[in-house]
Amino acid sequence: MRKFLLGAMGLIALGASAPAIAADMAVPAPSYKAPPAMIAAVYDWSGLYMGLNGGGGWTHKCWDNTNLLGVPTIPTAPEGCHDATGATAGAQIGYRWQSGAWVLGLEAQGDWSNLKGSNVSLFVPGATNQSNIQGFGLFTGQAGYAWNSVLWYVKGGGAVVGDKFTGLITGTGVAFDQANQTRWGGTVGTGLEISFAPSWSVGVEYDHLFMGSSTATFRASGTGLLSRTDSIRQDVDLVTARINYRWGGPVVAKY
Numbered sequence: 001m002r003k004f005l006l007g008a009m010g011l012i013a014l015g016a017s018a019p020a021i022a023a024d025m026a027v028p029a030p031s032y033k034a035p036p037a038m039i040a041a042v043y044d045w046s047g048l049y050m051g052l053n054g055g056g057g058w059t060h061k062c063w064d065n066t067n068l069l070g071v072p073t074i075p076t077a078p079e080g081c082h083d084a085t086g087a088t089a090g091a092q093i094g095y096r097w098q099s100g101a102w103v104l105g106l107e108a109q110g111d112w113s114n115l116k117g118s119n120v121s122l123f124v125p126g127a128t129n130q131s132n133i134q135g136f137g138l139f140t141g142q143a144g145y146a147w148n149s150v151l152w153y154v155k156g157g158g159a160v161v162g163d164k165f166t167g168l169i170t171g172t173g174v175a176f177d178q179a180n181q182t183r184w185g186g187t188v189g190t191g192l193e194i195s196f197a198p199s200w201s202v203g204v205e206y207d208h209l210f211m212g213s214s215t216a217t218f219r220a221s222g223t224g225l226l227s228r229t230d231s232i233r234q235d236v237d238l239v240t241a242r243i244n245y246r247w248g249g250p251v252v253a254k255y
Contacts, residue, residue, distance in 0.1 A: 047248030084117030
C-alpha cells in the first residue's frame, strides 16, 4: 500500500511539471516563402506604325526674273521676297527597330498644305507675285534614343513640295499668269514621342526643308503662251503634332 501511494504521488508530480517542460521546448519557426520577383513593363518601339499629323508651316521665297515675254533678262532682275504661312495636315507610315535603348527607323509622310504669301513685284509694275505650297512629302531615316515609353529622335532624307505660283494684277487680284512646279530637296528634323497605351503614342515634330532655287515657267492666263520665267529660292519650316498606332506592343522583362 505504501509503495502504491508513493508511485501515485510520483505520477501526480510528473503530470504537474509537464506543462512547464512543454513551455520550455522550442517552437519550430513558421515556414516563409519569398514573394515572386517583381516584373516591369519595358516599352519596345519596334514594329510597323501608321498615324496622322497636323500643324502649320512657314516658308521664305525670293523671285528673280530671267525672261520676260521670251526676251532674256540680262542681268536677272529681282522681283522681291515674301513669307508664306498656313496650315498642314496629313499622314505617315513607318517601321522602327529597337536594340537596347537605341531606335532606328524609316518613314514616309504625305501632307496637304496651304502655305500662301505674296509681294508686289519690284520688276513688273502693277504685278503681285503670289505663291502657295499645296502639299509636300518627306522620305526619311530616323535615329533615336528611348527612355522606356519616351522616344527622342532625329531624322533626315528627301523632301518634295508642290508649288503654285501666280501673277496677279495689283489692286484687282485678277490672275494674268501662272506656273505649277514639283520640287525636290532635302530635309532634317527632330521629334519627341510618348507612348500612352500599349500601341498608341503622341508626339511633336519640327522639320526644315532645303528646297534651293529652281526655274518656274509662267504661262499667260487664257492663251497659255509663255509669259516669263523666274528663278525662285525657298526653304520651308514645319511644326506638327502626331498620333501613331503601332503593331507590336510592350514586352515584359523581369528584374
